[in-house]
Amino acid sequence: MALLELQGVTRSVRLPDSSVLDILRGVDLEVDVGDHVSVVGRSGSGKTTLLNLLGLLDAPSSGTIHFDGRLVSRLRSGQRDRARGADIGFIFQQFNLLPGRTALENVQTPLLYATGRQFWQRRRLAAEMLDRVGLSGRMQSMPEKLSGGEQQRVAIARALVRGPRLILADEPTGALDIETGTTVMALLDDVAEASGAALITITHDTNVAALARRHYRLDTGVLTPLDITRALAAALDVPR
């Protein structure tokens, strides 16, 4: 049974002039535990909308989404929130660290919505996770005192601290230089693989997408498998 399964998912919005804009059209996707999937698309192709649906943040206009065997549309709002908190970790392009809080407090944030051991031992768990991403010396640093790479590592630690089964990375290297981006992606891949979580990377960068095992292209709302070798060659403009 797939961890996440999308069947014929569409998402459309009504524009102010009453016309309907189809953002996603007939998306089918299966993601298993431990999978690493990348979705490449240009700006406006529907990447972020797809991410929101995958992260149970939005509902499709039609089609079905199953998460861990459960039909998401049948879950109540609170159940979706709790499932998201327990099983899905988000990594954003702009890091989205909470201002005014240290790296340690940022990583503790998802644990505030947990229960049991995860809640009561949140400080220790957060410290361990920061140590895993190599930031044990920057735990008390404020986000603005951290470099872009360090901020994204804090965001990775925050996304993984509750041990999610699915990690959603939205342009995880978009705000980083090439070298730092490569390092961060290698770290993300390692940590995800070590924890056994599925990783879906949504990006416009084919080099980042190439790190995944399965590759998709999203173009005008349609999701299709991507031949990453050809995409890389095209990006490098290498004649075939």
Add this chain to the structure above:
Amino acid sequence: MRRLAASVVGAMVEAAAELRIHRTRVLLSLIGVAVAVAALTTVVGLGTVAQQSSLESYERSGGRAATIGAYFYSQSGEPMDAASLASSVDTVVDKYRISHHTSNGYANQRVQLPEGVADIPFQLVDVDYAVIHRLTVLHGDWFTDRDAGRFAPAIIINEGFWNRIGSPDPRTHPTVELTGADAATAVVIGVVESFPGDTTSSGMMLTDAFAAIVDPAVLAQQPPSYEFWVPEETSDQLTTLLSRDLEAMAGEGVQVDVNRQDFGASGEDPFAPIRMVVTGVAVLILFLGALSLVNISLVTVRQRIREIGIRRSFGATAPRIFFAVMMESVVGTVVAGVIGVGVAIAIVQSPIVQGYIAPGVIDIPPFPVDAALIGLAASVAVGALAGLLPALVAVRVRVIDAIRY
């Protein structure tokens, strides 16, 4: 249960962190609440002091609740037997076990003053008068039972009288000469406060001491009235019984009027106007305090929309966000409320303020607990009200839009 405990503690941790991180903003917004609560509590507290001042003023003139007055009139104009009336009063006092009673009469007395002889009005009372009318002396002592037997009658004079005789210390036993048919040397044993602005002279003397130096016909023409301090709950019943008994003992030709004469006699609440004004001011202050806090809270929540979206992406449910935003508001205003109540206590208990609001109050009331509770309840209410709108805004945030905000 585990989830609930974690949720409550988690929301408190979030609220505390939020207050710590935004302490400058929180401090500035809560100063307004603290001032509003301090003003509210101060107004309620001072209202209590003012009420006590009014109460004591009422009690000085009409006696404490419940004071029953008995007045004797001769229907024929013939003199009455003052000693017999006094004996009747003693009988009913014993019969109904009345703890405090006093005679209350008036007589003009000629007194030799440094600038010449003057007619000074004297009030004729018994020892219990001071208790019933909550009267205290500024200097010296009040009458005791032994003063009735003095050869030189003891008198207590007001400040105006005292100033005219050179303000002698009563401990030195100063005397004044009473002249006329009932000439005697009187000893000043105490001085009572004059009413504000009153420069006239007056004195007080025990009725028995007065009876010893005057012609009995004087008292027979105008016998004193009597006052009985009784429990409020039995005052109506005792009024009827005293009227019946005193009328029976006074005999033919003497009319006896017995009625309650303290401030509660009318059945209306004499402090209702004070309370209405205080309540009106308090509500206005509360409204203004809440309004400013709602304003600040709404602006703050709009600034935090992205943060709320991020929290939702990590699994924060809508009720949890609602509770956390409410908690931030309530925790902050409760702290401000405690500070406000503390400031109010300092203001209300200040001797300078009390001297201005209620000069001459004898029994300064302790800071009213209800005022403190009203202040704290108001701070919680303001926090809840001010937190409600932002909390509603917070839960209506669309997570997707919020993260992109």
